Amino acid sequence: MRGEAKLRDHAVVLGAGIAGLVAATVLAERFALVTVVERDQLPDSPIDRRGVPQGRHLHSLLSRGSQILEELHPGFLADLVEAGALILDDPDMHRIHSRVGPYTFNRTHSAADPTALVTYLASRPFLEFHLRRRVEALPNVAFLDGHDVGELFSTQPHRITGVTISPRDSTSSETLSTDLIIDATGRATRTPLLLDRLGFPPPAEHTFTADGRYYSQQIEIPDQDSFRERLILVLPEGKAQRGGLMACENNTWTLTIAGRASDLTHTPTDFADMLTLAGDFIPPHIQPALHSAQPLTEVQTYRYPGGTWRRYDRLARHPDGLLVLGDALCSLDPINGQGMTMATLHGTTLRAHLSRTGRVDPQAFYTAIAAITKPVWASNAQQPSGRGNKSSSPLSLRAFAWTRRKILESAADDMMITERLMRVANFIDPPQRLIAPGFLARVAAHHIKRGLTGRSNTPAAKH
Numbered sequence: 216m217r218g219e220a221k222l223r224d225h226a227v228v229l230g231a232g233i234a235g236l237v238a239a240t241v242l243a244e245r246f247a248l249v250t251v252v253e254r255d256q257l258p259d260s261p262i263d264r265r266g267v268p269q270g271r272h273l274h275s276l277l278s279r280g281s282q283i284l285e286e287l288h289p290g291f292l293a294d295l296v297e298a299g300a301l302i303l304d305d306p307d308m309h310r311i312h313s314r315v316g317p318y319t320f321n322r323t324h325s326a327a328d329p330t331a332l333v334t335y336l337a338s339r340p341f342l343e344f345h346l347r348r349r350v351e352a353l354p355n356v357a358f359l360d361g362h363d364v365g366e367l368f369s370t371q372p373h374r375i376t377g378v379t380i381s382p383r384d385s386t387s388s389e390t391l392s393t394d395l396i397i398d399a400t401g402r403a404t405r406t407p408l409l410l411d412r413l414g415f416p417p418p419a420e421h422t423f424t425a426d427g428r429y430y431s432q433q434i435e436i437p438d439q440d441s442f443r444e445r446l447i448l449v450l451p452e453g454k455a456q457r458g459g460l461m462a463c464e465n466n467t468w469t470l471t472i473a474g475r476a477s478d479l480t481h482t483p484t485d486f487a488d489m490l491t492l493a494g495d496f497i498p499p500h501i502q503p504a505l506h507s508a509q510p511l512t513e514v515q516t517y518r519y520p521g522g523t524w525r526r527y528d529r530l531a532r533h534p535d536g537l538l539v540l541g542d543a544l545c546s547l548d549p550i551n552g553q554g555m556t557m558a559t560l561h562g563t564t565l566r567a568h569l570s571r572t573g574r575v576d577p578q579a580f581y582t583a584i585a586a587i588t589k590p591v592w593a594s595n596a597q598q599p600s601g602r603g604n605k606s607s608s609p610l611s612l613r614a615f616a617w618t619r620r621k622i623l624e625s626a627a628d629d630m631m632i633t634e635r636l637m638r639v640a641n642f643i644d645p646p647q648r649l650i651a652p653g654f655l656a657r658v659a660a661h662h663i664k665r666g667l668t669g670r671s672n673t674p675a676a677k678h
């Protein structure tokens with residue numbers, strides 16, 4: 216698409232996180248100049264930065280997310296691996312250990328389409344750094360880092376025409392006039408407030424409360440070859456410990472303990488505490504190697520109050536010249552590892568929108584985004600209420616939870632069911648594939664067979 220006639224002169228992207236970088240890539244195909252404004256001084260190496268505090272915690276990228284990054288930047292994934300990221304492409308997915316509630320997954324056969332589920336492992340700073348390198352190389356993208364976003368302004372009726380920005384180390388400010396502003400400033404977005412100040416209605420907000428806590432440490436595991444798993448994600452039900460262990464670039468690992476504040480038995484402050492809590496969910500055969508690991512960082516903490524979906528799609532009146540995407544539009548429960556992939560989907564939605572309409576129609580864009588967000592939001596919003604509040608769940612939610620449990624139980628024995636679950640979890644297939652009649656019939660057949668043989672899918676049965 217590069218080389219086609221440009222839509223307009225100048226687009227401005229606020230925020231250089233994953234959503235901002237993806238948006239800048241897409242806009243560079245259509246605008247003569249794209250300016251990315253970022254509060255942080257952007258580092259010239261893959262290190263943590265203040266504006267992305269969540270980057271110190273386990274960040275796994277779903278398969279669909281990596282596919283989109285490759286579509287936008289051909290050769291990106293090979294470069295990532297060349298720079299030290301890990302690729303998990305085994306047909307039987309043996310290097311991934313995932314447990315949901317008490318249920319583990321079948322690994323006795325190969326997946327029918329393993330290429331769809333290839334997973335790339337790298338820390339968030341590493342992934343973002345390499346993506347930024349690609350975006351910086353685009354000839355019509357400029358980065359203004361070390362600049363804070365101030366006010367939106369409007370010099371035409373019904374249109375945002377610019378934004379004020381100020382260098383972080385100065386009280387001066389300047390204005391950027393633009394044809395389109397993309398807000399990708401993440402959870403701290405100020406767009407609802409700024410719209411209100413300009414007399415535009417702010418969006419309604421849907422929220423759920425999670426009261427989550429994340430504790431993470433980067434570690435080295437000298438004995439890492441004593442086990443084959445490279446991505447371990449455990450999401451038990453109820454109050455049990457949740458968390459993960461993920462291999463990252465260049466033989467480093469991230470160990471994350473996650474949970475609701477009220478569920479954590481104690482607050483980890485050092486590696487010994489982290490090991491105690493990890494003892495609840497890391498498979499026993501990995502424990503000896505984990506106990507010989509060396510911490511590379513202090514324990515990092517992140518408080519996560521809950522999720523917010525700002526319903527721009529439901530606004531009666533949109534200003535032209537402004538779109539919101541990424542976490543600024545919808546932030547999810549991080550434990551599901553969907554946020555970065557949602558940001559890439561927002562980018563491809565924007566790309567399709569611009570290519571189809573040749574102009575920016577906020578209502579059409581937000582309607583398309585809402586269609587993608589709805590099922591993901593629904594499953595996120597159900598989880599906290601599912602924990603510890605089962606009696607008040609409506610019938611439809613209990614029916615959903617029951618079906619999900621039956622599917623997860625069957626996945627222990629059946630690679631086809633495991634693969635279908637993984638495809639949906641990785642956003643390769645839509646969630647409706649889990650309620651397709653043929654699929655549910657296969658699940659039912661398993662339960663009948665299991666009822667006859669008396670077998671069950673429990674961690675004890677599958678380690």
Ligand SMILES: Cc1cc2nc3c(=O)[nH]c(=O)nc-3n(C[C@H](O)[C@H](O)[C@H](O)COP(=O)(O)OP(=O)(O)OC[C@H]3O[C@@H](n4cnc5c(N)ncnc54)[C@H](O)[C@@H]3O)c2cc1C
Binds near residue numbers: 230254277550
């Ligand atoms: C603890 C935790 C763990 C997570 N784990 C995963 C995971 O495993 N997998 C996954 O896919 N997702 C995960 N996520 C979600 C993921 O981090 C985000 O969804 C994803 O990064 C997309 O975010 P974004 O680009 O919209 O915003 P961000 O990544 O937050 O980026 C926003 C950018 O805007 C800049 N900015 C903010 N305000 C201003 C301003 N006023 N002026 C200028 N710049 C500004 C910030 O400095 C930052 O660079 C996790 C989130 C958390 C909190």
